[in-house]
Amino acid sequence: MGAGFAAVPGMQAVAAGTNAAAAGDSLVQQLRGEATGSVVLTQERAxxxxxxxxxxxxxxxxPSLEGDSLRGAVDKANAYLGKYAGVFGATKDQLRQTDAAAGRYGWTVTYKQYYRGLPVFGSTIKANLDKAGDLTSVNGYAAPGLDLSVTPRVSKSIASSHAIGTVHANPPGSAExxxxxxxxxxxxxxxxxxRTGAIRGQQGTNILAWMVGVTNAHGVNDxxxxxxxxGKVVNRYSLTEAFETNRELYDATQDQAHLEWKDGDAFPxxxxxxxxxxxxxAGNSYWLYANTFGRDSFDGQGTKMVTVENYSDPNDPNYCPNANWNxxxxxxxxxxEADDVVSHEWGHAYTEYTSGLIYQWQPGALNESYSDVWGETIDLINGRHDEGETNGPRTDGLCSQFTRGPVGVLINSPASIAKDCDAAPASYGPVVTKTGVTGNVVQGVDTAADGSTTTDGCSPFDNxxxxxxxxxxxxxxTCTFDTKTANAQAAGATALIIGNRDEAPFSxxxxxxxxxxxxxxxxxxDRETIKTALGGGSTVNVTIRDISSDPVDNSYRWLIGEQAPAFGGALRDMWQPTCYGDPGKVSDAEYKCATDDNGGVHGNSGVPNHGYALLVDGGTYNGVTVPxxxxxxxxxxxxxxxxDYLTPMSDFTDMADSLDAACTALVGQPIQKLSVQRLTPGGPAAPITAADCQAVSAMEQAVQFRTPPTQCNFQPLLAKGAPAACGKAFTTSKVWGDDFEKGLGNWTKGGSTVYPDGHGYPWRTTGSAPGSHASKVAAGRDPQGGSCSGDADDVSSVDTIASPAVSLPNGASRHLVFQHYVSTEAGFDGGNVKIKVNGGAWKLIPAGAYTFNGPNSTLATNDEGSTDPLAGQDAWTGTDGGQVHGSWxxxxxxxxxxxAKAGDTVKFRFDMGRDGCGGVEGxxxxxxxxxxxxxxSNASGRHAAVGTRRH
Structure with missing residues (x-):
């Protein structure tokens, strides 16, 4: 399930002998002392x-309690968490048992955290006991330090309106x-x-929030x-998991298709x-889980597995090719309809009903990876295509020859424009080979619906x-890319070059x-270079070819979606994810740090994908040999x-801990061979051994499950650790100040709107500051919304507060100091400070006057589409790195x-500017x-020296 914002740091191990106060030092020591055998603890970074x-x-x-029955397991888990709930961040009265399940190898007791009757989002604690009744692990996430009101200030209807407005203003899917x-x-x-920041594995604060489901009949499910x-939106994600092409994934129509076939009908x-x-x-997916793991459909209850074919969205001609679980x-x-694509989507269903991994950041990457894992596993064993075991393991470090590798367009002639052009292959059609296609180039000409002549290839070629x-x-x-290719192919072209409207070609x-x-x-x-030469009567000859230089494997093994005709080739490579620009380990440059794709859930799935492939086939990677x-x-x-181990909030480090615990629990236990045949279990498989668990640990090291993605280097907009305004050799005296505890009475408010019917958000004081700031503050709001259309909903405006006059006394130096929090629409909304000296004009404080935390950027200009009255000025704008919030x-x-010099009288004005729509907090x-x-004074120093003399 899910959607999101920046990379998720892993958890840190709490080493024996280190200060574990954050986790409850005395309880941790008691916990260790009570257990038999060694105990491994991992600290939750968030x-x-x-x-x-x-x-x-x-x-x-x-060990003091028996747990070798379901009742005994529940009693033992309850007793343990009754003593040690605080270690995990909860109190014992906050944990409610929500499930107790018997499995092949023991029992799992599951708890959720509640506070004053309300659920804590994402919280899950799982206690696992083996058949002997030993409590082997307890893990999960709880929000610590809960102490807040559960009475909302914002009504349900207003929160729902804000949520709908957010989705409407920023639709899911891609910009195109x-x-x-x-x-x-x-x-x-x-x-x-x-708890803010928890999904990203970052320290945050506990807040009361409305969790609003926003849906429609066209596939939005956020x-x-x-x-x-x-009333501010603090997070948003999609509940619709979709198979990824090289575009953004989203749903189309929700209308039920006509029933074509059901179990019990003649087949085919x-x-x-x-x-x-x-x-x-669909049958392969069902029987893999049923035969091997004893699970009856994705929910374990035999629920009908419904597939809709020929799916499309009449409102979006670019949606297909795609697939989704809704x-x-x-x-x-x-x-x-490739087997690994269909099974990938069913994998999302099984994940939703087991671990429930949230579809953001590292939890979302694990969610995506699990679907790839089950899809490719079925692909390898079902015998329906040519990717199975007969291909054998892939070579360490090599891409497959069936991978869509890098391509180039070499202009051979005329000599005056000969060059290698950057290019990107389409995700459909045949793979470009190393030999490639060479030929003369002709501009395609067609006629648009309005009768005009165009060169976009959206209609059959006139020439x-x-x-x-x-x-x-x-x-x-404006048409789909495959429409252009189909029209070129119908005209007899040997290949098609699409000229982009900007400099960056994409697939x-x-x-x-x-x-x-x-x-x-x-x-x-490059497009204009070729078109200009053609327009001047030159013959342009090019070669389109695969420009990769590395050797490749002749194998389909571990490729995802390679048999789907609509994709024209694989979408991901689990054996060598970097062949598709995805990371094979956490420290890879390909690791996605941006906020798009719910925090890189598809790209960063390459890390656990690689881990699974490496564990299955073995190999040496990152200097680690994995059997x-x-x-x-x-x-x-x-x-x-x-x-039994993953929870909705689990990240890569949790995955490593969970794999270790699961492997240990399975040592010596009976397991089944994989089978996808109806009513045909695979029979007993060779048991898992301690050596296999060592291989699991080696794999975790190779792909760096426990390594945080420090290369993302997300930073707060405002740096921490501000130095004192005056150095150690100076005393600091406050000349004037205001903490806003008595409101804005000493300040003069002002402002203006760009459009007569528009409006702004005048400064006001509030006791509900963001970012865990307890006192009353002045708020220059920048909420989401607005219309950018010049009407009454347009918020193109600037609102100001000006200080009273302040006389500057003599001194070595004089400073303006203030605390602030910035969370605005980056580049378009923001604030800055003006100064008026001795009754003169208001002037923007220059960048060189800031000794710490000056404005971080320049606001977009009017030419760049901004209607902010502060357009083009230096300002604080945006949010903390990788987040939709700021910090103080x-x-x-x-x-x-x-x-301003000593003896001057000064005023300061804080200006908050906005363009017509958008916003975050303010x-x-x-x-x-x-x-x-x-x-x-150095008098005290002289006195001390005199005091040391002997008399």
């Missing part, structure tokens, strides 16, 4: 509390193909306790979290080959005779059904991890450098003051 406790093989965390957001409604809204005190009956494949693949069924575009046998070139336009997506010629994209400058343990053992360990920091201004101020620095 909370500082323990996230995982496990005993070594043969150990018991609570946003989802249809007509008919949005709040399908649910409940109060929860929400969860939006709205602060119940302020009238089903087409495409329909038969979909039913085979929480009730899987939806498949034509041509996406088909000239194009036939040549390489066609067309511009980007065009589309339905590859029936496409037999390769397609590539080049950048704007291969085979599919049967690896799949059983992966499933047990998913079923201190700014220091040298008033001399700002143009600009918040506190403890504004003017200080003067004076040199310390």
């Amino acid at each position: 909370t500082g509390k323990v996230g995982f406790v496990r005993s070594a093989a043969g150990g018991d965390l609570m 193909a946003p989802a249809d957001v007509t008919g949005l409604e709040a399908s649910s809204a409940e109060l929860v306790i929400y 969860r939006v979290f709205v602060d119940a005190a302020t 009956g009238t089903l087409t080959k495409y329909q038969q494949d979909l039913m085979y693949d 929480g009730q069924r899987i939806n498949m575009c034509p041509g996406s 088909a005779a000239a194009v036939s046998g040549k390489i066609a070139i067309v511009d980007r336009g 065009a997506s589309g339905d590859g059904t029936g496409i037999t010629i390769p397609t590539v994209m080049i950048g704007l400058t 291969g343990i085979g599919l049967d053992k690896a799949a059983n360990i992966w499933w047990q991890t998913q079923l 920091g201190t700014t220091v201004v040298d008033l001399k450098a700002a143009g 600009w918040y101020l506190d403890n504004v003051k003017v200080v003067v620095c004076k040199k310390k």
